[in-house]
Amino acid sequence: MAAESQSGQLLRVNGVDHVIELDPRATLVDVLREQLGLTGTKKGCDRGECGACTVFIDGRRVLACMMLAVAAGGREVTTIEGLSSKDGELHPVQREFLDNDAFQCGFCTPGQVMSATACIAEGHAGSDDEIREWMSGNICRCAAYPQIVAAVAKANGQIGAGTIAGLDLSAASGAGSTS
Numbered sequence: 001m002a003a004e005s006q007s008g009q010l011l012r013v014n015g016v017d018h019v020i021e022l023d024p025r026a027t028l029v030d031v032l033r034e035q036l037g038l039t040g041t042k043k044g045c046d047r048g049e050c051g052a053c054t055v056f057i058d059g060r061r062v063l064a065c066m067m068l069a070v071a072a073g074g075r076e077v078t079t080i081e082g083l084s085s086k087d088g089e090l091h092p093v094q095r096e097f098l099d100n101d102a103f104q105c106g107f108c109t110p111g112q113v114m115s116a117t118a119c120i121a122e123g124h125a126g127s128d129d130e131i132r133e134w135m136s137g138n139i140c141r142c143a144a145y146p147q148i149v150a151a152v153a154k155a156n157g158q159i160g161a162g163t164i165a166g167l168d169l170s171a172a173s174g175a176g177s178t179s
């Protein structure tokens with residue numbers, strides 16, 4: 001349950017506290033996009049099938065279309081806007097997506113990048129087959145899959161398992177695919 005205040009509920013996103021009115025029926029993806037203006041998180045299927053809405057909750061990847069925003073209260077939400085460093089330097093996964101042309105239209109890309117970052121942190125990026133398996137919840141309608149796998153493999157060689165967006169995942173158990 002979200003923390004409450006006189007004027008709303010607390011939602012912490014990318015290290016910033018927001019006190020906002022939350023419709024108890026609103027999904028996290030809608031609140032991020034429509035109330036907080038964080039439109040980097042995409043809404044594709046809106047029913048848990050495409051992965052476009054992937055964000056982190058306490059360092060674990062979740063589908064923001066399948067989660068009520070109130071359930072994210074008091075937890076650390078990270079979106080694609082929070083992945084790069086404070087000075088704007090791209091995360092290694094973002095850099096490798098660019099360098100490997102791992103997108104065409106780009107609509108799926110934020111979700112792919114978030115999921116790829118988690119996949120690496122979870123230790124599930126040791127081979128192309130493993131990457132395909134653990135990224136299987138992220139659909140790319142432009143079929144940029146070969147380049148996406150290449151980008152994830154190269155990023156994995158740079159950063160390896162254990163951390164995600166500055167959060168230590170070593171104590172987390174059961175981190176899994178978004179599929």
Ligand code: FES
Binds near residue numbers: 043044046048051054
């Ligand atoms: S928009 Fe959430 S899984 Fe497709």
Ligand code: FES
Binds near residue numbers: 104143
């Ligand atoms: S780049 Fe177009 S849907 Fe993936």
